[in-house]
Amino acid sequence: MSVAVEAPPAANGASxxxxxxxDQYYYVDQILDRPGPRTDEAFSAGDPVKSFLxxxxxxxxxxxxxxxxxxxxxxxxxGFKDIHVIDMDTIDxxxxxxxxxxxxxxxxxxxxxxxxxFIMKRVPGVKVTPYYGKIQDKDDDYYMQFNIVxxxxxxxxxRRWINATLVNLVDPENPESLKPLIDxxxxxxxxxSRVIFPTISSCYECxxxxxxxxxxxxxxxxxNTPRLPEHCIEWASVxxxxxxxxxxxMDTDDPEHISWLYKVASKRAKxxxxxxxxxxxxxxxxKNIIPAIASTNAIxxxxxxxxxxxxxxxxxxFLNNYWMLIGTDGVYSYTFEHExxxxxxxCGGETMDVEVGKGxxxxxxxxWLTENQKIQIKKPSLxxxxxxxxxxxxxxxxxxxRPNLEKKVHELIPEGGEVTVxxxxxxxxxxxxxxxx
Amino acid sequence: xxxxxxxxxxxxxxAKKKPKTSAAQIRVQKDLTExxxxxxxxxxFADPSDILNFTLTITPDxxxxxxxxxxxxxxxxxxxxxxxxxxxxxPKVYHPNLDLEGNVCLNILREDWKPVLNLTSVMVGLxxxxxxxxxxxxxxxxxxxxxxxxxxxFTQNVTRTMKGGSLRGTTFDNVFxx
Numbered sequence: 001m002s003v004a005v006e007a008p009p010a011a012n013g014a015s016x017x018x019x020x021x022x023d024q025y026y027y028v029d030q031i032l033d034r035p036g037p038r039t040d041e042a043f044s045a046g047d048p049v050k051s052f053l054x055x056x057x058x059x060x061x062x063x064x065x066x067x068x069x070x071x072x073x074x075x076x077x078x079g080f081k082d083i084h085v086i087d088m089d090t091i092d093x094x095x096x097x098x099x100x101x102x103x104x105x106x107x108x109x110x111x112x113x114x115x116x117x118f119i120m121k122r123v124p125g126v127k128v129t130p131y132y133g134k135i136q137d138k139d140d141d142y143y144m145q146f147n148i149v150x151x152x153x154x155x156x157x158x159r160r161w162i163n164a165t166l167v168n169l170v171d172p173e174n175p176e177s178l179k180p181l182i183d184x185x186x187x188x189x190x191x192x193s194r195v196i197f198p199t200i201s202s203c204y205e206c207x208x209x210x211x212x213x214x215x216x217x218x219x220x221x222x223x224n225t226p227r228l229p230e231h232c233i234e235w236a237s238v239x240x241x242x243x244x245x246x247x248x249x250m251d252t253d254d255p256e257h258i259s260w261l262y263k264v265a266s267k268r269a270k271x272x273x274x275x276x277x278x279x280x281x282x283x284x285x286x287k288n289i290i291p292a293i294a295s296t297n298a299i300x301x302x303x304x305x306x307x308x309x310x311x312x313x314x315x316x317x318f319l320n321n322y323w324m325l326i327g328t329d330g331v332y333s334y335t336f337e338h339e340x341x342x343x344x345x346x347c348g349g350e351t352m353d354v355e356v357g358k359g360x361x362x363x364x365x366x367x368w369l370t371e372n373q374k375i376q377i378k379k380p381s382l383x384x385x386x387x388x389x390x391x392x393x394x395x396x397x398x399x400x401x402r403p404n405l406e407k408k409v410h411e412l413i414p415e416g417g418e419v420t421v422x423x424x425x426x427x428x429x430x431x432x433x434x435x436x437x
Numbered sequence: 438x439x440x441x442x443x444x445x446x447x448x449x450x451x452a453k454k455k456p457k458t459s460a461a462q463i464r465v466q467k468d469l470t471e472x473x474x475x476x477x478x479x480x481x482f483a484d485p486s487d488i489l490n491f492t493l494t495i496t497p498d499x500x501x502x503x504x505x506x507x508x509x510x511x512x513x514x515x516x517x518x519x520x521x522x523x524x525x526x527x528p529k530v531y532h533p534n535l536d537l538e539g540n541v542c543l544n545i546l547r548e549d550w551k552p553v554l555n556l557t558s559v560m561v562g563l564x565x566x567x568x569x570x571x572x573x574x575x576x577x578x579x580x581x582x583x584x585x586x587x588x589x590x591f592t593q594n595v596t597r598t599m600k601g602g603s604l605r606g607t608t609f610d611n612v613f614x615x
Contacts (some may be wrong), residue, residue, distance in 0.1 A: 040439065042439070042440055050524050052438060052463070057438065089475075092579075146440055148572075156516065156519055156521075157515065157516045160460065160516070164459065164460060175440075180439075191526070205460055208519060209551075209552055209553070210550060211519070213550065213551065214520075216547045216548045217547075217548060218542070218544060218547060218548050218574065219540060219541075219542045219546075219547055219576060220534070220542045220574040220575055220576050223540075223542075223575070223576050223578075224575055224576075224578055238540075239536070239538070239540065242595065243538055256567060311438070311439050312438055312439075314438070314439050318439070318532055345460040345463045345464055377449060379470075381466060381470035382467055383462075386459075386462055386486070386488075387486055387487065388466075388485065388488065391470050392467065392470050393469065393470050393471070393472050393473070393481075394469060394472050394474065394479075394480040395479070396479075396480060396481060396482055396485065397469065397470075397480075397485055400482070400485035401485070420466065422463070422466050422467040422470055422471075423470075424471045428463075428467070429463055429467070
């Protein structure tokens with residue numbers, strides 16, 4: 001778009017002690033001071049939207065690595081002023097080529113802390129609160145305080161966790177409990193960004209089957225006919241490590257462990273006349289490292305922050321809901337709406353409120369379920385959290401849970417307790433929320 | 438901030454609150470409670486309240502491994518079904534597709550795993566290994582070589598090792614004692 005924007009007034013002699021640079025938000029204000037052709041009806045130009053963005057909006061960034069550094073810098077420069085960041089990693093020397101908030105002196109320090117300090121020093125007026133640890137350390141109350149969550153993660157597991165947590169957080173009585181989740185991801189020259197409104201639009205779990213499976217080699221190839229340096233490294237880590245170290249767990253962050261694997265893999269490579277086993281490759285294979293490209297991170301982070309800005313300000317319509325970038329052969333990008341899966345184990349399935357009589361046994365509850373015309377299920381299995389209440393199969397679990405059939409429902413399940421029901425006739429699961437009458 | 442809430446119908450909202458059970462846990466519950474195992478396979482749970490760790494016993498009723506009891510440990514992590522279950526053969530068995538450490542060569546446990554597969558697929562796959570040992574994907578190269586060269590001699594080796602006999606200096610576990 002070619003829109004002429006007037007040049008900002010010259011920054012005349014801003015004193016360094018000033019909390020903000022003069023005209024720090026000059027360009028951003030061009031968007032916020034007046035509605036545009038596609039702004040939302042709710043958009044209130046000028047002070048109201050600016051004060052929300054700069055004084056109220058609290059945003060959480062998960063991950064302070066390749067994407068996280070870019071995201072933090074973008075958010076701070078856009079005018080988000082209350083930013084929190086979580087990362088469980090410390091800075092490695094190999095991060096310095098693209099994680100530009102870190103310097104050689106920071107190697108070994110927590111990423112979250114160093115990134116937060118850098119941003120606060122560089123962009124006055126912004127508060128960045130770091131947490132050095134796992135996302136799983138934090139509870140619902142912690143996640144409840146944010147307006148928006150942005151993820152720049154490298155693990156499927158962490159994404160599944162935060163996605164499930166935010167879906168579970170949604171309380172139908174409380175609009176504030178719905179936290180938009182923006183997820184960015186890169187893999188070499190490819191990347192994607194997406195917007196998830198937990199329980200409303202397709203969630204991360206809905207799209208799990210779109211993921212490429214992690215590269216795995218047939219174990220017999222590794223054992224007998226290695227042809228690639230990767231086969232030798234897998235042989236060392238999958239077959240030799242457990243054989244030699246018995247119960248000692250391999251720690252892929254421990255350089256001594258990597259060195260051992262490298263030594264063993266090199267010996268095997270020599271035996272089979274395979275070239276290319278290096279220390280770096282060994283680490284790359286066992287940690288499943290995909291080369292990170294700084295420019296891909298920059299593009300994906302820009303898209304994520306753009307979405308956060310649009311959602312926070314309503315200045316323009318947000319992404320609906322999945323954007324992918326393929327930079328391997330030229331530049332190709334595609335936007336589409338990923339649909340919700342009705343049988344998604346996280347956001348799919350249905351919840352029913354059930355009123356249970358005081359005298360009801362588990363058997364009575366199961367009878368009620370199977371007789372209920374509305375649900376029509378056969379042979380339901382019930383659990384509460386991770387605890388089986390009654391399982392139809394396999395035989396041992398049926399036997400061990402059978403005594404529960406005669407127990408009173410309220411002895412096993414608390415008021416408001418949520419029971420997970422599975423049955424072959426259900427597309428996935430049914431959740432029962434119990435109330436005793 | 439965008440008013441997302443208005444996008445959502447209230448009655449729909451009331452129906453969507455989900456429990457704190459992990460997706461992996463729910464999937465395993467579904468997989469397990471819908472298992473229809475033949476009489477040759479049985480699951481045992483050391484702790485019936487932990488459904489993510491259990492033992493599968495396969496007792497083939499035909500083929501050269503007929504009558505043996507083969508225990509496999511199953512360990513499922515929270516990334517299931519994105520990741521396959523971790524399966525190990527507990528007794529030391531003379532078999533082309535099992536090594537002496539209990540590693541199993543079954544494609545769907547590694548390179549061909551997909552989240553649409555389930556525990557039944559893995560169990561059926563394991564049983565198939567005893568009915569049709571596959572010398573083309575060997576993990577125990579000697580056993581594979583024996584099978585390829587002389588099927589009868591291989592069958593004799595199987596019978597001997599299943600009773601706890603030794604072969605070329607390796608003592609195998611007796612899979613008949615129960």
